[in-house]
Amino acid sequence: MTGAGDDEIIIEVKGLVTRFGSHVVHDGLDLQVRKGEVLGIVGGSGTGKSVLLNMILGLLTPAAGEILYNGRDMTTLNEEERRDLESEWGVLFQGSALFSSLTVRENIMVPLKEHVTMSRSLMAKIADMKLGLSGLPANAADKFPSDLSGGMKKRAGLARALALDPEVLFLDEPTAGLDPIGANRFDELIKDLSKTLGLTVIMITHDLDSLHAICDRVAVLAEKKVIATAPVPELEDNPHPWIQEYFHGPRGRAARAG
């Protein structure tokens, strides 16, 4: 399937401006996401990574600028096109955002019920399969989100994001709160899926190991803009002081050595 070398642009953010009152979060931000790539987004806490994600998802309205999906401005889509689009997207929010009144299995079944016609038993089977894919133990299926640990919630959120085998997967700090072994398996899974299914992945992360292991390119958010987008080895040579400190600080060196 499509590899990272493919230059077809699937999502394009142009001149995005975001404001909360007088607080400007993004000022003329540009970002391009290529089809089939795993794009990492890094930046200090509070630089507006999650807000950028919400913008792309259409949950917030930009003060200026536009967001194109497959070359089309998202704000011009009608309701049906919007629905189709939603079934092509899977999202894992920073706080997992599981429905607390549903069990894990039922959570995974929600997108299936919404978009697909099939028997309930098949839906449950597919939900169980996604559960296994995301690395949750089988006994988690009938638990409620409030009974899960933070890392398990992340996995359940990922399973729900994968329910419809989306074309684009948005992940907000997916490995935060996972043990290193779990995080490695998570990285492997994302890599496998993106290779096998040609999945496009946009991943906000602070996990330097993830960046090295699976990201084709990394976008750096600083000074209210994307200051650089490049593969990790190229970024390491970028002279910008924040990038230098990020990749050549003690943690950055450890990740590279590992």
Place this chain on the structure above:
Amino acid sequence: MATVEGRRDDPTGLDVIEADGATRLKPSGDWTVHEIGRFERPMMKAASGRVVIDLSELGHLDTAGAWLLGQATEGSDDPDGDACFEGEHPYARRLIAEVRERMAECEDEPKRDGGVVAMFARIGRGMIGFRDETVDTFAFLGRTLTTAASTAVRPHRLRWTATIATMESAGVNALPIIAVLSFFIGAVVAFMGANLLETFGASIFTVELVGIAVLREFGVLITAIMLAGRSNSAFTAAIGSMKMQQEIDAMKVIGVDPFEALVLPRVIACVVMAPLLTLAAMLAGIFGGMVVSWATLDISPAFFIQRLQSAIDWSQFFVGMSKAPVFGLVIAVIGCRQGMKVKGDVESLGRRTTASVVQAIFAVIVIDALFAMLYLELDI
């Protein structure tokens, strides 16, 4: 060739061919989560005995499709071996194997029970729940009172800011709505009285009727029910969402007693504000009765007030007033207790808020009845 599914204009389909003691499955077109629903049955039916899957016509495959295809060869000794597959596909076999490997063996969904036995079980659980709730509420009341006692010894420990703020939000801000409601209740009582008593030529007794009804019962009841609906639910929601975010746990670890910081200010605010609100409700109710009497019975306000003073004993007023702090206490305790009972999920927050309002109104009415019996015995 037996085509099980698939229209001519739709390339997605499944051919099932029985040959040489083996079942040959030939999926065609895109097998994605959107399409496979209709293939569940034929696939499951075919998946017995030796199965060979021909991948040559297969288009795009996703994990859901791969899972369903993988189910067909599940019975084979080597489900991902060469014997089970034919034809070329860029990634189908890898995906099928990978999905199989990661598949979690989950138990089936638990069945929800129904029927008569379940109904009795629910009734039984409800009764036990009622008993437990009552016992627990008294325990909570006790805990609150001991906290209050220990704070009374060291008054500087009281959260004055929180207490005053709650007084404002639960008390002062409720004043307009309570006054308006009481005004209308007083007016309605006067209307009814005027209609009924006029037929006996005793319409002047409307004044007594309004006075006794509003002072003894309606003033304090309206106040209590408004507090239960307005402040008690707010207490539950506020404390409950703190509970959900583990804020209460954080408090305990830091050494802050949640009873002292959260419960006591609310209880004190309610106990103090309930009588004041009741006073306002009484005045508004009597005013409502007075306006109606004036309009329909030509009883002038001056005469109304004079009659009220001469005919109605102060004890009526004190009977009403004496109930107010008790109602305030009960309402605040129930609201705070339900808040503390909230668990990690939003559902339980909603359930507890509902329970809190229902229990508070229930308790108010029951206690009011107890008071009525008490004062009857005491002849007041």
